[in-house]
Amino acid sequence: ILVKGDPIPYVSRGGLKLEKAMKNFDLTLEGKVCMDIGASTGGFTDCMLQNGAKKVFSIDVGYGQLAWKLRQDERVVCMERTNIRHVTIEDTKEFADFASIDVSFISLKLVLPKCKELIRENGEIVALIKPQFEAGREKVGKKGVVREKSTHIEVIQMISDFAVENGFEILDLDYSPIKGPEGNIEYLIHLKVTNQPFEFDSENHNKKILAVVEDSHNLSK
Template sequence: MKERLDVLLVKLGMAESREKAKALIMSGIVYVDGDKEDKAGTAFLDTSVIEVRGSTLKYVSRGGLKLEKAMTHFDVTLEGKVCMDVGSSTGGFTDCMLQNGAVKVYAVDVGHGQLAWKLREDKRVVCMEKTNIRYVTPENIEDPIEFSSIDVSFISLTKVLGPVKNLLKEDGEIVCLIKPQFEAGREKVGKKGVVREKSVHLEVIETVIHYALSIGFSVLHLEYSPIKGPEGNIEYLLHLKNCQSEGSSPSMEVNPEQVVAYAHEELSAGR
C-alpha cells in the first residue's frame, strides 16, 4: 500500500510529527530508494527504503525554513539585533533568529504552552505568551525592535502591521507572511480553507502592500514561502522597512504577478 512520504517518516519513527517530517523533506535530506525526494505529498510503498541523510532539522519547527529563505533572498542580517517573533507558536522563527546572531528575541503569541522548551530556557528569549500583539506598546518591552517577523493566523496583516510598526526602530525591518486564506473575503476561500486562484493571491498581496505603504513602510522584497501552509495554501514572504521620515527609504520594485506565477509553478505538485 502506498502512503504519503511525510506519513511514512512518522510511522518509521524518523520524525516526531508530520510537521517535522515535512521540514526534513523540505531540507533536502530525505532519500527514497536512493533518490532525494522533496515533496511531502508524494506516495510511496511502505516497503521503500527511506533514509534521512546528514543532520536533521536545524530549527524547532519548519517555520524556521521560511525565515531562512527570506534572510537568504532578501539579504537580511540579524547579527547583534534585538528582534521580535509575532505569532511565535513553537518558535521556528525565533530559533532561526538566534542561530543567525540575534541577541534577544521577544516571542509573542496569543496562545500558551507552545514555545519549544529549549527556547523557553534560553536567556535571550522573552516569552510573551497569552499576548495579543495589537495591544503591545513600547512601554511593555525593554527595547526598540530592530527586526520583526510576523506569522499570524485568523487575522489580516492589516490589523497587525500598525501595532508592530509602533514597536520598531526607525529603519527597522519586518518579514511578514502573507496568507491568502486569512486575507481574502470568505466568498473567495474554497473548501478546507484553501485559496487556489492566482487572481485572489495577487489581490491580497497588492492589498497588503498598499496598506503597508499607506502607514509608512517601504516595500523591499517579495517572495513565495518555500513551505505551504495547512491544507496546502501557498503563502508569501514580504520584506518591509520602517520609514519614520517621509521619503527616507523609497520602495523597491516588486512584481507580485510574477511571484504568484512562480509560486504556483513551483509548489503546485503535492508539496
Template sequence: MAKERVDVLAYKQGLFETREQAKRGVMAGLVVAVLNGERFDKPGEKIPDDTELKLKGEKLKYVSRGGLKLEKALQVFGLSVDGATTIDIGASTGGFTDVMLQNGAELIFAVDVGTNQLAWKLRQDPRVVSMEQFNFRYAEKTDFEQEPSFASIDVSFISLSLILPALHRVLADQGQVVALVKPQFEAGREQIGKNGIICDAKVHQNVLESVTSMAVEQGFSVLGLDYSPIQGGHGNIEFLAYLKKEDGASNQVALEIEKVVERAHREFKDE
C-alpha cells in the same frame, strides 16, 4: 480542527518528491511526528493538518520546519539579524525564533496569544523573552524593555492590517520586517474555496496588491517579495514580504507581484 491523510501531509511538507513515494514511506514506518515522535504506518490515516512531520532519524535544522520560511527570507532579501534585538510575532513553537538565534540575534521577544507552545530549549535560552497570551495588536513600546530593530510575523486567523499598526508603534525607525502573507486570512470569504484553500492566482495577486498597499499606508516601505518555500494549512500558498519602517514609505514591488505569484504556482502546481 481540519484533518488530512498522513501521506498527503508528508508530501505537502516536502518529505517526499511524489505522493506515491510518501505513501510507500509511511507504509515503511519512515514518517513520525516532530512533537512526540509518534510513528505512522497507515497512509490513509487522518491526522490534524497542522501536525508537523519528519522522517525517522531526521534531525531538523530548527525546532519547527516553519523556520525554513524565515531562513529563505533572510537569504533572498539579504537581511542580517546578527547582534539585533528582534520580535517574533506569532512565535508558536519557535521556528522563527530559532532561526534568529542561529543567525546571531542578541535578544528576541517571542510573542504569541497562546500558551505552552514555545520549544523548551528556546524557553531556557537567556536571549529569548517568552511573552505568552499576548495579543500583539494592542502592543505598545513600553511592553518591551529594549527597542527592536527587526520583526518577523507569522500569524493566523488575523489580517496583517491589525498587526502592522502596533508594530509601527513598537519598531525602531528604519526597522526591518519579514511578514508572512497568508492569503486565506486576507481575502474575502467569497474568494476562499473549499476547506479554506485559495487556488486562484488572481486572488493571490489581488491579496498581495492589497496587503502591500496597506503596508505603505501604515508607514512601511515594501522592498521585497517572494513565495514561502513551505505551504500553509490545507496546502495554501503563502508569501514573504520584506518591509522597512521609514518616512516616505513606498511600494517597490508593485510591478513584481504578478511574476512572484506565477513562480509560486509553478513551484506548487502538482500539490
C-alpha cells in the same frame, strides 16, 4: 535507521520560512533585538538565534507552545497568552530592530500598525501574507484554501498598498518555501519602517507580484 544530517535545523518548519527570507532578502540579524510575532513553537525564534540575534521577544496568543530549549535560553523573552495588538513599548522596554510576523486568523492590516510602535525607525519586518486570512470569505474555497492566482495577486497588492500608506517601505517579495495548513500558498514580504517620504515604484512592484505568484503556482503544480 541512521538519518544523516538534521533535515530541519530548527525546532519547527517555520524556521525555514525565515531562513529563505534571510538568504533572498539579504538580511542580517547579528547583534539585533528581534521580535517573533506568532511564535508558536519557535521556529522563527530559533532561526533568529542561530543567526546571531542578541535577544528575541517571542509573542503568541497561545500557551505552552514554545519549545523547551528556547524557554531555557536567556536571550528569549517568552510572551505567552499575549495578543500583539495589546503589546506596548512599556512591555518590551526597548524598540526592536527586526520583527517577523507569522499569524493566523487575523489580517496583517491589524498587526502592521502595532509593529510600527514597537520597531525602531529603519527597522525591518518580514511578514507572511496568507491569502486565506486576507481574502473575502467568498474567495476562500473548501477547507479554507485559496487557489486562484488572481486572488493571490489581489491580496498581495492590497497588503502592499496598506503597508505603503502606513509608512512602510517595501524592500522585497517572495513566496514561502512551505505551504500553510491544507496546502495554502503563502508569501513573504520584506518591509522597512520609515517616517521619511520615499518613492514607491508601484509599476515595478506589481510586475514583481505577478512574477512571484506565477513562480509559486508553477512550483505547486
